[in-house]
Amino acid sequence: MKSGPTIQDIAASAGVSKSTVSLVLQESPRIKAETAEKVREAARALGYVYNRGAANLRGRRSTTIGMVINDLTNPFFVELLVAIERVLAQAGYTTLMAHTAESIETQTRVLRSMREQNVAGLIMSPALGTPDNLPAEIQSWGVPLVLVMRPMGTNVDTVGVNNAHGFALATEHLIQQGHTRIAFAGNRKGYTVANQRREGYLSTMARHDLSVSDEWIIDVELTPKGGRDAVRAIFDMKPRPTAVVCYNDQVAFGVLHELDRMGKRAGQALAVVGCDNVVAAEHTNPPLTTLSAGADKLGTMASSTLLARLEQTDGPKKPVIQYFAEPDLVIRESSIGIRVPAKAD
Amino acid sequence: MKSGPTIQDIAASAGVSKSTVSLVLQESPRIKAETAEKVREAARALGYVYNRGAANLRGRRSTTIGMVINDLTNPFFVELLVAIERVLAQAGYTTLMAHTAESIETQTRVLRSMREQNVAGLIMSPALGTPDNLPAEIQSWGVPLVLVMRPMGTNVDTVGVNNAHGFALATEHLIQQGHTRIAFAGNRKGYTVANQRREGYLSTMARHDLSVSDEWIIDVELTPKGGRDAVRAIFDMKPRPTAVVCYNDQVAFGVLHELDRMGKRAGQALAVVGCDNVVAAEHTNPPLTTLSAGADKLGTMASSTLLARLEQTDGPKKPVIQYFAEPDLVIRESSIGIRVPAKAD
DNA sequence: CTGAAAGCGCTTACAG
DNA sequence: CTGAAAGCGCTTACAG
Known part of the structure; x- marks a missing residue:
């Protein structure tokens, strides 16, 4: 030094x-x-x-923003992070990143550390099982907070996705293909996002008067391993589902892999839909049909929301902003068994 | 505030x-x-x-460490980052992360920002095309530096991989399978790592008296797109190579994908080997044979090296540490056309 | 248009 | 074992 x-x-x-x-x-x-x-x-x-530290100390304001991400092994969150960081850097802020790996303890530790570092604001994708009162606690520190992807009540700025609508789209698409027995892989009771996704699926099945057997709602890890387990479960059912809606692309990747291992092909033996449209979804064999809400757009929205909150130093407190993007369905071979020509390759 | x-x-x-x-x-x-x-x-x-900032200002030392990564869209670097962060956090340091996306300008900007933030040390995987004198410049700031994955001379602490040995292993494996026409996808002239990887391949071909046609050394983007391009190039050659060694898993993923699109299967139509053993390599169709040096081990080594440098406040300057891990070859279906039973699945 | 002075929240010799 | 004092490198009223 x-x-x-x-x-x-x-x-x-x-x-x-x-x-x-x-x-x-x-x-x-x-x-x-x-x-x-x-x-x-x-x-x-x-x-x-x-010496930015000295300036912050005297000036009573900081130009670093903390960003807490639950799972960097999921490329979707990496895409989100890259977008957020780009916008913040352009606005002259430094980003302090931390990864919680879905651990509440780690999350508590990094939040304390960020508070000690005197961050000007916080963007967070909370770990599963985060206590409901955490957003309120962070706000009581006087640190503006924007939640991404995982909503926690209506009192905190939030940027996320209309999951119910997305999973309705996905389910609708499979029904249009003639499927009537459709499974849902990745159930996680009690978590908001999981509930929204399951509800989108269930309500669409109901709207088409299709009954859903309990065993079709499969509780698995939200990883490729979980997807593999789901396929084995599906092929043990009789009559078995002919299509599956997956919680996210990570789960769907495991589904594609296990089908291949069984000598079967997604889109033929089993129609598969994922969620997130990570870059790799385009390169799987076969390519994956999936929901896209645009990690880049979501990241940009999240940063802008925080920046707006930081500008607004005084005056009447602006109302809470909650933005939920409407996802699109990107149709590829995994759900229809037919090669879709790639655009501009 | x-x-x-x-x-x-x-x-x-x-x-x-x-x-x-x-x-x-x-x-x-x-x-x-x-x-x-x-x-x-x-x-x-x-x-x-x-207030850690005030403490750092007065105490003249900081407990934040900067980490500069060239490509977070490559999961290998994410795995590395997670390992590094874990070790640093355990040692009581806060990690300031930044992503350069292989841009020299971004890298310059984030390094300046980290210097202003008064980081205690720096771990960096330099962007392609980083000027040779950058490590010396950073050292002249009085900030200890550890390079990961991409060596730049012998005067700076470095943790990397014995790439020549790894690619020799990969090439050797393909030759053992009876291949004599083997291509190399991902050539990047002038970059140390690319040179080492190409050399490992070339020297092994030479050792077996196998001649290498110029066109087999294929210059492509180091992305899945590059892998797709490489497959098209290979199938235009006559006689065409029957195997390909890929610069990394990202390229190999593109190769697997393009083969599938052509209705062919890796391991049969073309033997494929990647490098990095990212988690997804186990889940591709077919699963990918690849070189593994252990992102976790490399990340741990890099952090420990930096921590050791930070402890050593005074006294005679310790010699430069350069550690290169010996990779192993993980054999899966993509190179041999035969299903390899997964262990403990 | 520029300067003198106070002070941000800590740590660290030094004295007792 | 504890306290008084100086000072880290800045910013910000305030005065001129």
Whole structure:
């Protein structure tokens, strides 16, 4: 930890006061152009490095934003993170990222650490099982919070997806293909997102007067391993479902893999639909039909929402923003058994 | 940005000086147990939050470590990042992560930002095309640096993989299967890692007296798209290669996909080997034979190397550490056309 | 348009 | 075992 020159050194070298140096560094219009240039020149000559920590301490505001993600092994969240980081960086903020791996303990630890680091705001995709009162607690710290993907009540800014609508689309699509026995892989009772997705599926089945056997709603890990387990379960049922709606692409990948291992092909032996449209969904064998809400768009929305909250320093408190994107269904071979020509390849 | 209580407030509330409070917070043994308990109680009652920024400013040392990653869309780097973060967190450091997306400009920007944030050390997987003198420049800042995956000379701590050995293993394996015309997909002239991988392939071909046609060394993007392009190129050659060694798993995924699209199967029409053994390699159709150096092990090594450097405050400068893991070949169906039973499934 | 002064919330010798 | 004092590198009223 070497010290390096400070604004004091620049002031001495440029023959001005450190107030002036500070103002130049902030590009204040109050300083005459020539003076400013002289100061900048001195800073360059000395190899000056701005100490953001000291500035934050004195200025009482910070330019770092914390970002807490539950699962980076799911590429969807990586795409989201990249989008968020891009927008924040453009706005001049530094992003402090942390990964909780769905662990509440880790989440508690990183949140404390971020609070100690004095983050200006927080974007978080909460770990499964996060206590309901966490958003309120974070808000009581005076730190603006935006939730992504996983809503927790109506009192906190949230950017997510209309899951019920998406899973209705997916189910509808399979019914149009003539399927009547459709399973749902990835049930997770008690979690908002899982409930929304299951409801989208169930309500669509009901609307078409299709009955749903209990065993079709399959409780599995939300990973490729879970998808493999789901396929084995499905092929043990009789009569067995001819299609499956998966909780997300990770689960669907496991489904495709297990089918292949059994010498069967998705789209023929079993129609498969995923959710998230991660980049890899286009490259699976066969390519995966999946719901797309646009990680990039969601990430951009989340950052903008937080930035808006940070600008709004005073004045009447703006109302809570809750935005839920409407997903589209991207149809590929896994649900129809027919090759779909790739566009612009 | 609300202010919250400071050590001054705790001091007043506990009836001691702020020096004492500071020492208690640092768990100094110099403070009597009862006094310490009284202070902690007051801190709890006031809802005190430690201000790490102020501590770093005064203490002249920081507990945040910067981590700069070139490509988070490649799951290998995500696995690496997760391992690094875990170790650093255990050691009480906060990780400032940034993603460059292989852009030199972004890399320059995030490095400057991290320097302003006063990071204690830096772990970096440099973007392609990073100027040779960057490691020396960072070291001149007085910030310890560990390079991961992409070596840049012998004067900087580095954790990587013995790529030449790995690609020799991969090529050897294909030759053992009876292949004599073997292609290499993912050539990138001038980059160290690409050179090492190509050399491992070429030297093994030479050792077996197998000649290599120029066109077999295929220059493609290091993405699934590149893999698809490589397959098309291979099937245009005559006589055509019967096997391909891919730069990494991302390229190999594209190869598997394009083969499937052509109605062919990897392992039969074309033997395929990848590199990195990302989690998804186990779930592709067919499963992918690939080189494994252990992202977890590499990440752990990289963090430990940096932590060791940070401990060593003074004394004679320790010699540069350069560690290169020896990869293993994980054999799956894509290279042999035969299903390999998964272990413990 | 510029400077002197106070202070952000801590840590760290130093003294007792 | 504890306290008084100085100071880390900045910003921000305030004065001129």
